[in-house]
Amino acid sequence: MNTDTPALKLYDLDISGNCHKVRLLLSMLGLAHERIRVDAPGGESLTAGFRRLNPRGQIPVLVDGDTVIWDSMAILVYLARRYGDDRWLPTAALAEARVMQWLAVSENELLYGLARARATLRLGRDFDLAQCRRDAAPGLAAMQARLDGHAWLAADHPTIADLACYPYVALAGEGDVSLEPYPAVRAWLERVEGLPGWVPLRE
Amino acid sequence: MNTDTPALKLYDLDISGNCHKVRLLLSMLGLAHERIRVDAPGGESLTAGFRRLNPRGQIPVLVDGDTVIWDSMAILVYLARRYGDDRWLPTAALAEARVMQWLAVSENELLYGLARARATLRLGRDFDLAQCRRDAAPGLAAMQARLDGHAWLAADHPTIADLACYPYVALAGEGDVSLEPYPAVRAWLERVEGLPGWVPLRE
Numbered sequence: 001m002n003t004d005t006p007a008l009k010l011y012d013l014d015i016s017g018n019c020h021k022v023r024l025l026l027s028m029l030g031l032a033h034e035r036i037r038v039d040a041p042g043g044e045s046l047t048a049g050f051r052r053l054n055p056r057g058q059i060p061v062l063v064d065g066d067t068v069i070w071d072s073m074a075i076l077v078y079l080a081r082r083y084g085d086d087r088w089l090p091t092a093a094l095a096e097a098r099v100m101q102w103l104a105v106s107e108n109e110l111l112y113g114l115a116r117a118r119a120t121l122r123l124g125r126d127f128d129l130a131q132c133r134r135d136a137a138p139g140l141a142a143m144q145a146r147l148d149g150h151a152w153l154a155a156d157h158p159t160i161a162d163l164a165c166y167p168y169v170a171l172a173g174e175g176d177v178s179l180e181p182y183p184a185v186r187a188w189l190e191r192v193e194g195l196p197g198w199v200p201l202r203e
Numbered sequence: 204m205n206t207d208t209p210a211l212k213l214y215d216l217d218i219s220g221n222c223h224k225v226r227l228l229l230s231m232l233g234l235a236h237e238r239i240r241v242d243a244p245g246g247e248s249l250t251a252g253f254r255r256l257n258p259r260g261q262i263p264v265l266v267d268g269d270t271v272i273w274d275s276m277a278i279l280v281y282l283a284r285r286y287g288d289d290r291w292l293p294t295a296a297l298a299e300a301r302v303m304q305w306l307a308v309s310e311n312e313l314l315y316g317l318a319r320a321r322a323t324l325r326l327g328r329d330f331d332l333a334q335c336r337r338d339a340a341p342g343l344a345a346m347q348a349r350l351d352g353h354a355w356l357a358a359d360h361p362t363i364a365d366l367a368c369y370p371y372v373a374l375a376g377e378g379d380v381s382l383e384p385y386p387a388v389r390a391w392l393e394r395v396e397g398l399p400g401w402v403p404l405r406e
Contacts, residue, residue: 055345056308067297074303081296091294093284094270100277105259107310128331142258 008033011053011061013040015123017115017167018072019060020201021106024163025076028197029083041123073103076160088160098154102161106168109139114168117175133177140182143169147184151191158195166192167201211236214256214264216243218326220318220370221275222263223404224309227366228279231400232286244326276306279363291363301357305364309371312342317371320378336380343385346372350387354394361398369395370404 010026012019012035026033038044038059046057053061054070061068062075069078080089090096113136119125120132143165146153154161170189172179179186192198213229215222215238229236241247241262249260256264257273264271265278272281283292293299316339322328323335346368349356357364373392375382382389395401 055348056312056341058341069297069300069304071304071307073307074300077303078296078300081294081299091284093281094272096284097272097277097281100280101272101274104274104276104310107307108314109259111311112315127334131330138259138261145258 007065009036009063010034011036011038011045011050011059011063013038013059014202016040016059017118017171017201018058018111020167021072021164022060022062022075022079023199024166024197025079025084025088025160027199028163028195029079029088030197031079031083073107073164076103076164080160087155087157090155090159095155099159099161102153103164105139105142106161106164109136109142110165110168113137113139114172114175114177117177118168118171119175121176122174129176132175136172136177140169140172140177140179140185143185143188144182147188149184151188153188158192162188162192171201210268212239212266213237214239214241214248214253214262214266216241216262217405219243219262220321220374220404221261221314223370224275224367225263225265225278225282226402227369227400228282228287228291228363230402231366231398232282232291233400234282234286276310276367279306279367283363290358290360293358293362298358302362302364305356306367308342308345309364309367312339312345313368313371316340316342317375317378317380320380321371321374322378324379325377332379335378339375339380343372343375343380343382343388346388346391347385350391352387354391356391361395365391365395374404 008031010022010033040059044050045059051057053068056070060072060075061070069075077089089099113132116127117129117132120127120129152158152162153165169185211234213225213236243262247253248262254260256271259273263275263278264273272278280292292302316335319330320332320335323330323332355361355365356368372388
């Protein structure tokens with residue numbers, strides 16, 4: 001690959017936890033890529049032009065040559081299968097399903113609970129904070145139950161499940177959601193941050 | 204398999220769209236299974252006993268011998284990989300990612316938009332209906348854009364993406380969300396209902 005003109009382009013925003021998931025995996029896989037900033041809070045992802053890339057009008061979007069993939073979960077699956085080994089995303093039925101369980105938590109409790117609480121308090125959005133906290137709690141409790149005795153969410157090693165769940169849990173405080181009741185989750189955050197190739201949200 | 208004592212048990216409720224996703228795939232794969240009714244609206248999925256099966260306190264839960272899998276998306280992935288062929292869930296990176304894009308829509312716009320609107324109007328829950336409609340719209344628009352010219356969501360044949368997206372779109376009217384603006388989505392609902400092994404929500 002000619003790293004001067006990387007084939008991978010990520011439509012991206014530095015404060016987006018969903019984009020951070022993808023940047024973490026790109027970094028951990030050592031994949032050169034171009035970042036294209038999209039002012040999503042300013043409406044740039046809702047333009048007709050951007051919707052040709054992603055009909056949902058959201059970041060992140062990954063472009064790999066002629067291929068366009070939208071949605072952070074789908075991008076993680078694509079990158080792990082295309083460029084990773086099967087430790088990041090196993091192929092065996094049960095092992096893959098274990099990863100999917102936590103991808104589902106990342107798309108539900110963590111996104112509608114934690115990310116929306118943060119968006120309300122820090123990004124000027126207007127979601128129901130009490131509802132956000134109700135939505136977040138079962139996901140954090142499930143993570144605490146799993147991580148109290150296991151180092152990683154879906155296997156005995158890191159998978160894309162850990163990367164998908166990490167950003168909005170790490171940002172829980174920005175939504176005034178305390179992680180005090182979840183000590184195993186806090187210890188896991190530190191483990192994720194110690195992985196080779198980990199990069200912070202804002203670089 | 205001895206169909207008198209099926210190895211597969213589904214913790215289930217007939218009115219649950221998330222359970223319907225799983226019943227559709229079980230039926231289309233021809234898998235004998237026992238259905239165990241859980242009164243989730245009455246709180247039965249929130250008991251300590253049920254949380255030993257699923258720490259999130261939700262249905263559906265699939266038990267396959269000694270294996271317990273929670274979350275409808277994870278169960279679809281498990282069943283497709285374990286008992287299906289790769290038409291239901293491809294293994295190639297891009298083809299799998301295309302399925303994941305629509306599984307993400309099913310977990311986001313369709314669940315937080317359509318399912319919550321229905322739960323509010325029909326099941327006594329108390330979500331913000333205006334927010335539900337805002338959440339649903341980009342998902343339905345993305346489906347309309349895809350299905351206007353393609354028969355199925357993620358491939359040129361049905362995949363678990365179609366089964367994951369079907370139930371809450373079929374139930375959109377119960378949340379007073381009109382599908383009038385989405386004619387290709389309405390035609391696709393009929394195609395899903397014509398698949399061999401399709402079963403209605405309530406049997």
